[in-house]
Amino acid sequence: MDKSLEKQLGRWLKAQQYACGPFLKLSVLLGVLNGLALVGQAWVLATVLQGLIIDELERQAFIPHMLAFATLVLLRAVIAWLRERVSFEAGRRLREQMRAAVLNKLERLGPAFVNGKPVGSWASIVLEQIEDLQDFYGRYLPQMSLAAFIPLIILVCVFPINWAGGLILLGTAPLIPLFMVLVGMGAADANRKHFSALQQLSGHFMDRLKALPTLKLFYRAEAEQRAIGKASEDFRERTMAVLRMAFLSSAVLEFFAAVSIAILAVYFGFSYLGHLDFGHYGMGISLFTGMFVLILAPEFYQPLRDMGTHYHAKAQAVGAAESLMALLELPEPLKRGEQPLPGESIELQARDLKVLSIDGVPLLGPLSFSLAAGEKLALVGPSGAGKTSLLNALLGFLPYEGSLKLNGIELAELDPAAWRSRIAWLGQNPQLFHGTIADNLRLGQPELTEAQLWDYLQQAKVADYVRALPDGLAHQLDEYSGGLSVGQAQRLALARALGRQAQLFVLDEPSASLDSQSEQLVLSALWQAMAGKSCLMVTHRLDQLDRMDRVLVLDQGKLVQQGTFAELKAQPGLLAQMLDELPLAVSLDDTPKASPPPIAAAAEAEAGSDSKPASESKSESESGEER
Template sequence: MDKSLEKQLAGWLRLQKGACGPYLKLSMMLGIANGVALVVQAWLLATMLQGLIIDNLPRQQFVPHFIAFAALILLRGALAWGREKVGFVAGRRLRGTLRAAVLDKLSRLGPAWVNGKPAGAWASIVLEQVEDLQDFYGRYLPQMALAGFIPLIILGCTFPLNWAAGLILLTTAPLIPLFMILVGMGAADANRKHFTALQQLSGHFMDRLKALPTLKLFYRAAAEERAIAKASEDFRERTMAVLRLAFLSSAVLEFFAAVSIAVVAVYFGFSYLGELNFGHYGVPISLFTGMFVLIMAPEFYQPLRDLGAHYHAKAQAIGAAESLMALLEAPEPLSQGNEMLSASLVSIEARDLQVLSMDGQSLVGPLSFTLQAGEKLALVGPSGAGKSSLLNALLGFLPYTGSLKVNGVELQQLAPTSWRQRLAWLGQNPQLFHGSIADNVRFGRPELDDAAIWALLEQAKIADFVRSQPEGLAHRVQEFSGGLSVGQAQRIALARALARNAELYLLDEPSASLDSQNEQWVLDALWQAMQHCSCLMVTHRLDQLDRMDRVLVLDHGQLVQEGRFAELAQQPGLLATMLAQLPLALSLDDVAGGAQA
């Protein structure tokens, strides 16, 4: 990974620590308190050994020392438990805050942006990658503070007793973080590749799982099984590479810590044998000094060793932060304006409007048109003409340039909530959620009672089906509208749209994939609901255009025709060409004649 990028990601991670609240600092304070208790414990033990072995003092004199020593053991255990508990709470708060931020960001970015990645990739970001930040905030950041404070406390106690031992500790201490950095240089890059492979595997597996019936029908199940096996093997290799770095880092740290402690022990051993006579300020070296320093020597390196053990948590967090930072800092298609819409029917005015993709590519336009209050406007054109992109821009899911005004106010200046509360949207692929039929209908309108829901179901011509179910309104809708036909799902989605009491209906092929009976029910309910509302409908069903006030014809992102259907049907142009290609059951004259009638 590029060093500048790694530094940027590490800085971004530190900016998020405010979400941990006071628990992060409390974890550090508990760790420092544990270190101070350790120094006192070592002093008590060294004092008792000096008095009992060298000074031959009575054991009763050290009873208070022993009681204090035992109490410190219990206190240190409680402090260690408290530090782990508080560190976990800090990480949990951070994860909750970050997950909420990710979900809010995805809702603001909208489906046009979210569809750029498979659902499994988003699941990996929201679940695994956020989860992998736990140890960074719960352990690594507090341990960084302890790795600085506790060795300083121990050095402050060691130098007054023996400057040589203090110098050995001070000289050898940098070896551990130095080799920790050297060994861990590739850890962040390995973790980043690991998360990339995890996203790919998650997205690949979920997409294939959803398409399993189609794969079986076309005899592609075996080929996709081999592809999933290959992706799984790639993920396994990357996971083992990360683990290999973690184990190597721990082994190197343990080796250099053991060597450093051995140097301190050798110094005191030769000093007691009389071979070394320096470091003790001219005073005979005592058992107390040697025992105190030797007891403290492992604890001097322990915070650095723990930091090294948690270093993979930093590398793991940096690998996870790349996708999270890119998501949370992605530009939003609809800025968070604060102007509210006036209480009147919705009108739209577009001038030199150009709809862009999330990466800045032009999808539609420039084009200019108007939708008057209460007017019904149809968008037609061949596939890929930009009709759905225009709807996504109106919904605030795609960025645009030029002017797009709603009731005279630029869309970018409107509060998104105020704007979307005035809308009802119905697409060709209804999205129902796992839950009861009542929950799906009152989605966004929790105040609706059962009587209001039944009225909406009657209007959508789906009440008879709901009554036929043993649980009625409590009938459960499975994932991906499981247990319902396409027509039933579309009519439940229609009831949900009708519950909005909207002033503008945005319809994207609402009758696509429906049989003639379901299509007639859906359209009749829509026309009845839209009598006093504005409507912009995308449709390929040219035989439905006689009900619309005006028609906009798009081709390759450009507005090529505009006017009343009866007029455009008789003029040379794209609409007449499309009408000529209708099935033989409907001729151009039939459609145009029906429009005039």
Template sequence: MDKSLEKQLAQWLRNQKGACGAYLKLSVLLGVLNGALLVVQAWLLATVLHGVIIEYLPRSAFVVHIGLFALLIALRALVAFGREKVSFEAGRRLRVQVREAVLSKLTRLGPAFINGKPAGAWASIVLEQIEDLQDFYARYLPQMSLAGFIPLIILCCAFPLNWAAGLILLITAPLIPLFMILVGMGAADANRRNFSALQQLSGHFMDRLKALPTLKLFHRAAAEQQAIAKASEAFRERTMAVLRLAFLSSAVLEFFGAVSIAVLAVYFGFSYLGELNFGHYGTPISLFTGMFILIMAPEFYQPLRDLGSHYHAKAQAIGAAEALMELLNAPEPLAVGHTAVPAGELTIRAHELKVLSMDGVTLAGPLSFTIAPQQKIALVGPSGAGKTSLLNVLLGFLPYEGSLLVNGIELNSLDIHQWRQHLGWLGQNPQLFHGSIADNLRLGQSELTDTELWHWLEQARVDDFVKAQADGLQHAIGEFGAGLSVGQAQRLSLARTLAKQAPLMLLDEPSASLDSQNEQWVLDALWNALQDRGCLMITHRLDQLDRVDSVWVMEQGTLVQQGSVASLSQTEGLFQRMLAELPLQVSLDEIADADIVTGGVQ
């Protein structure tokens, strides 16, 4: 990983620690308190040993010391427990805030952005990668402070007793963080590759799982099984690379910690044997001094060893932060506006409108058009002409250049959430969630009563299906509409859309995946509901355009024709060529006659 990028990610992680609140500081405070109690505990134990072994004092003289020592053991255990609880709470608060920020960002970016990655990849970011921030805030950041405070406290106690011992501690202390850094240099990059492999595996697996019936139908299950096995093996290898680094780091730190303590023990051993005579302040080294410093020596290196063992948490967090920072810093399709949508019927005017992708590439345009109140418009054209991009920009899911006015106010200055309340949307792939039918119908409209729900179910011609269920409106639906036919799912989605009673409906081929009977039911329900509303509908059914006021024909991102069915069918151009290619070879005169009979607007 590039060093400048790694520094950016580390800084981004530190900038988020405000979400932990006071719990992060409280965790450090409890850790310092634990270190201070350890010093007192070491002093009590060294005093008892020196008195019993050197001064031949009776054990009864140290009853208070032993009692305090036992009390300190319990107190340290309590402080350690409290620190674990506080540290976990700090990480939990951070994860909650980051997850809320990620979900809010995805909501603002919209489906045009989200469809750029498989659903499994987003699940990996929202779940695994955010979870992997826990140890960085709960353990690594507090331990960084403790790795400075606790050794400093011990040095302040050691130097007044023996400067040589203090010097040994001071000189050997940097060895542990130095080798920690050397061993962990590649850890962040290894974790980044591991997260990348996890995203690919999650996305690949979830997409194949959803398409399992289709794969079996076309005898592709075995081939996809091999592909998943290959992706799993790549993920296993990268996971093992991360674990190798983590275990190597722990082994190196334990080795240098043990060597440093051994040097200190050798110094005191030779001093007691009379081979070394330096380090003291004019008086011989007592057993108390040696025992006190040797008891504290492992605890002097312990915070540094703990920091090393938690170093992989930093590398893990940096690997996770790359995708999170990229997502949270992604440019949003529309600026955050606060202007209320003007009251009254909606009139939309576009002039030299260019629809852009999230990275600034022109998807459609320049376009100039007007959508009048209650006007019904059919949007037709070959695949890739830019029809869906036009709907996405009206929904606020894509950025644009030029002018797009809603009742005279630029769209990017409107309150986008309020604007979407004025729109009803229905696509060809309905999204239903795990829950009851009522829960799905009330999505975003919790105020709807059961009576109103039955009304819209009847409008969508799906009330008979719901009445046939034992639980009625409480009938459970599986994830992605499991347990429903395509037609039933589409009509339930239609009922949900109609219940919104939006003045403008945006429809993206709502009948494309239906059989002829369900298609007729959906279209009939739509036209009945659209009598007093506007509509912009992408459709491939050119033989069913007799009820629209106007037809817009798109090709290569531009509107090449606009007009009624009757006028366009008599005009040489793309629309006429598309009519000639209809599978049923519908007569142009029949379509024109149907338009005249139903009173189509010219």
């Protein structure tokens, strides 16, 4: 890692300590009190030994000293316990605030940015990397202050009684931090590589786990198993490199601390033998002096050794901070206003609209179109024409240039939360979370009653299926809608969208993954729910366009046609060309056929078409695309 970057990350980490509140300073204060109690213990113990061995006083004379010693031991234990609690609280507050900052940042950047990395990589940043900041704030930062205060307190106590012992302590003290820096010089870079390997492994494993059915279909399971094994081995090697550096630094610190204490012991030993006669201010070296200094000597180096022990926590935090700082300091391309959206209905006007990527690259445009209140507008075009990008800009997930007004107010000036509360969204792959059916239906409207939930389920033509479940609304859904067919999952997602009571329906190919019978049920419920509401729907199903008021045709990011379906199909252009290719471009299920009565269609869908699990259908869809 570049040294300038490492220093920048260190400064950034220290700048975040405000989140710890007063607990960092309180931890240092408790450490100083613990050091003062330690000096008192050494003084009491040295006094007792001097009196018993040299002065030959009665043991009863030292009862107050022993009571004081026991009190100091108990006091140090209480202080140590309090300091552990305070240090943990400092780290906990930091982690809590850092996680909130990261999640808020991701929410502001939007799903278009989040989708740029695998889910496992984001999980690694939010969980493991933030967790690894605990010891930096809970232990390393307080220990940095104590490494200066405690030795200084001991030197102040030692120099007045023996300047030679004080000089030995003062002269050997810099050796420990010096060699700590030399040994741990590459620790930050090793930790950065460790976190990079962890992110790659997490993302790789999560993606392969989700795509396991597809890998099985294409006989790639064993190959991906070997790839995961290779990534795991790389992570193991980087982990061992970090541990090797941590153990090496600890061994070096212990060695120099032991050598320094040995030098001090040799000085007092030769002084008692009469071979050395200096350092005592002309009063001689008593047993009290030697014992007092030697008892304090290990404690003089202990804060420095502890800082060395926690030095790997700093390296670990610096390695984790690279991803966190890059994310939190990333400029936000999405503008956010605070104005509410007025009016009961929604109309939309776009003038010279250019939709940009998160990095500022133009995706489509310029476009000029409008959506009147209560109007149904379809977006069609070949894959890659920019239809989904336009929806993402409308939802506030992508930046734009030009003008995009809703009820006369620029989208960038609207409060995103208030604006999105007026929208109902339904995509081609419904996202149902692990939890009960009721939890999923209340995702956007937590205050919905059970009666309202049943009403929306009835409108979505899925109430009979939910009633047939043993637990009804309390039925637990597996991850990724496991246990449901695509049609059932899509109708549950539709019921959730209906609960929004929205004025604008934004639909991204809501029937793309459905068979004809499930498609009929979903679209029938949608048309009923959208009566009098505005709608913007992306679709590849050209046979559905006659129910839309107007059609926008996109091609390579440009608006090439717009008008009613009847007008456009009679004109030469892209839409007419797509209609001519319809029998060859769609599957058998997509060709127009006579619609059965609604009751018969519902019965057939529940009995036959809903038998295929959503996860299986999704895998087969991915398989077909790859073929």
